[in-house]
Amino acid sequence: MLNVEALSVFVAVADGGSFSAAAERLGQTTSGVSRTITRLETQLGVALLTRTTRRLDLTAEGEWLLERARRTLADLQDTEEQMATLLSQPAGPLRINASTPALTHMIAPLLPAFLEAYPLVRPELTAAESVVDLIEERADVAVRIGPLADSTLNARRLGTSQARILASPDYLAQLGTPRSTADLTDGAHRLLGFSQPESLNLWPLRHEGGEGLKVTPHVTSSSGQALLHLALAGAGIVRLADFLTRTEVRAGRLVEVLPAARLPWGEPVWAVFYKQGALPPRVAVFVRFYAEQLQRSGVLDP
Numbered sequence: 001m002l003n004v005e006a007l008s009v010f011v012a013v014a015d016g017g018s019f020s021a022a023a024e025r026l027g028q029t030t031s032g033v034s035r036t037i038t039r040l041e042t043q044l045g046v047a048l049l050t051r052t053t054r055r056l057d058l059t060a061e062g063e064w065l066l067e068r069a070r071r072t073l074a075d076l077q078d079t080e081e082q083m084a085t086l087l088s089q090p091a092g093p094l095r096i097n098a099s100t101p102a103l104t105h106m107i108a109p110l111l112p113a114f115l116e117a118y119p120l121v122r123p124e125l126t127a128a129e130s131v132v133d134l135i136e137e138r139a140d141v142a143v144r145i146g147p148l149a150d151s152t153l154n155a156r157r158l159g160t161s162q163a164r165i166l167a168s169p170d171y172l173a174q175l176g177t178p179r180s181t182a183d184l185t186d187g188a189h190r191l192l193g194f195s196q197p198e199s200l201n202l203w204p205l206r207h208e209g210g211e212g213l214k215v216t217p218h219v220t221s222s223s224g225q226a227l228l229h230l231a232l233a234g235a236g237i238v239r240l241a242d243f244l245t246r247t248e249v250r251a252g253r254l255v256e257v258l259p260a261a262r263l264p265w266g267e268p269v270w271a272v273f274y275k276q277g278a279l280p281p282r283v284a285v286f287v288r289f290y291a292e293q294l295q296r297s298g299v300l301d302p
Helices: 004-016 019-026 030-044 060-086 100-117 169-175 224-232 242-250 281-296
Strands: 049-051 056-058 092-098 121-127 141-145 154-167 191-194 202-207 210-214 219-221 237-241 266-273
Touching: 004 019, 004 030, 004 060, 019 030, 056 060, 060 092, 092 100, 092 281, 100 121, 100 141, 100 224, 100 242, 100 281, 121 281, 141 154, 141 281, 154 169, 154 202, 154 242, 154 281, 191 224, 219 224, 224 237, 224 242, 237 242, 266 281
Parallel strands: 092 121, 092 141, 191 219, 191 237
Antiparallel strands: 049 056, 141 266, 154 237, 154 266, 202 210
8 A cells, every 4th residue: 555655755756856855845864755765666666757867857657646646645634634623623734935024023923822722733834035826836825915916815914014214223323313305315325125026115204205205225135134134234224014123123223214204104914825615724723813913912003
């Protein structure tokens, strides 16, 4: 009889394209993964993979088995979840996709309490700095910040995070504190901004020309976490969301710039997921738990 663990290893190798990628994903050694595939091929009496120095490819028999292995593993996972539902205990793997800042400052701090409430759920956290396809990335739920463009997704609003203009005390002591928005655009200050999405370089400030100040950053990054570290190191002035910076602001490591000019622009934070039929219990409890706790803990505003 085929071994479920061997099928899981085979699928991981096919998805990852190498023994080493599968080993990293499964928390095993590369040699252990290789031995498992060899034993599976010996048991079936066919080669499942063609091996070269650069890559692994599935044989025709491997393609045939992969389709059935995926279906078998999905059926087993569904059985596990349905049994857990009968026992009123959501269970099974929960693949969560979010940007590094969201994982670090929203998901991870509350995860111990989530695991205490739902001990049979097995979270798998994956960082992605850009929007990903949930099906392609095999994600059950993603946390996204800002307007949603994909109308095929189901979503629940987890809360709102205000954006502020911030700098370190050392930076302000060295280059001075801006007194008006004009001080941010005359070249006297170093501005830190986003390479993508560029919409985040529209800062929530009133100015003589209206509302919203479009800036041209001196330094850009696609990562809010990287911009946070740059601001803490005194590299410049930055626009960042409260969920990412509230600890640093409370500790005095970052100071708000031009608070009187700040517009109350909040970025919505969403849990997004595909829903075909009933929402899997492990996803439903995650969405409900984080919607409640992120606001209760003060990480997000309503």
